Amino acid sequence: MSDKEIYIVVSQTGSIVSRMLKKITGAEYNHVSVSLESDLRCMYSFGRRYTYFPWWGGFVRESTMYGSLKRFSETRAIVMAIAVDESTYNEVEIRLHDMIENRNDYHYDTIGLLLAGFNIKYKRDRHYYCSDFVRELLVNFGIEAPEVFEPIVQPMHFLDIPDGNVIYRGRLHDYDRRAS
Numbered sequence: 001m002s003d004k005e006i007y008i009v010v011s012q013t014g015s016i017v018s019r020m021l022k023k024i025t026g027a028e029y030n031h032v033s034v035s036l037e038s039d040l041r042c043m044y045s046f047g048r049r050y051t052y053f054p055w056w057g058g059f060v061r062e063s064t065m066y067g068s069l070k071r072f073s074e075t076r077a078i079v080m081a082i083a084v085d086e087s088t089y090n091e092v093e094i095r096l097h098d099m100i101e102n103r104n105d106y107h108y109d110t111i112g113l114l115l116a117g118f119n120i121k122y123k124r125d126r127h128y129y130c131s132d133f134v135r136e137l138l139v140n141f142g143i144e145a146p147e148v149f150e151p152i153v154q155p156m157h158f159l160d161i162p163d164g165n166v167i168y169r170g171r172l173h174d175y176d177r178r179a180s
Contacts (some may be wrong), residue, residue: 004084007037007040007079015068033062038081059100079168079175082138108128109129134158
């Protein structure tokens with residue numbers, strides 16, 4: 001029985017780095033986050049730790065109320081809801097809170113991201129880029145099967161997951177879904 005939802009947010013901020021990635025990959029969206037809250041007040045991902053310095057990244061909490069998503073107010077997004085049972089939801093919640101408590105143990109995987117651009121899979125323990133992190137979260141908790149994803153996953157690939165239900169498309173700052 002599915003009585004909870006987690007939210008996948010695929011986005012494009014319009015920052016210099018995101019515009020470069022868009023030019024390289026040709027993908028309309030190039031960032032992905034996960035949230036446990038329908039209002040998306042708190043999202044989790046691997047991205048920039050400092051709003052004005054894109055080259056220092058790691059495990060981060062994101063919100064339109066602060067940081068990069070506040071600065072880039074024209075961020076476009078697609079929000080997807082995935083139904084999960086309460087047990088799975090609780091396990092994901094514990095994992096995310098544990099990662100926040102130990103966020104200095106996790107690192108942005110710049111090397112993995114660069115090699116992914118050449119279609120080379122490279123994985124180090126506790127190193128992620130955004131889509132690698134969200135994929136692993138969904139697979140490890142049995143929310144999506146591993147074969148749903150390409151060996152190297154990009155943010156746009158999340159739009160094709162079978163259990164995802166698109167609930168919003170548009171400017172992230174205009175998203176207004178009240179917590180249930």
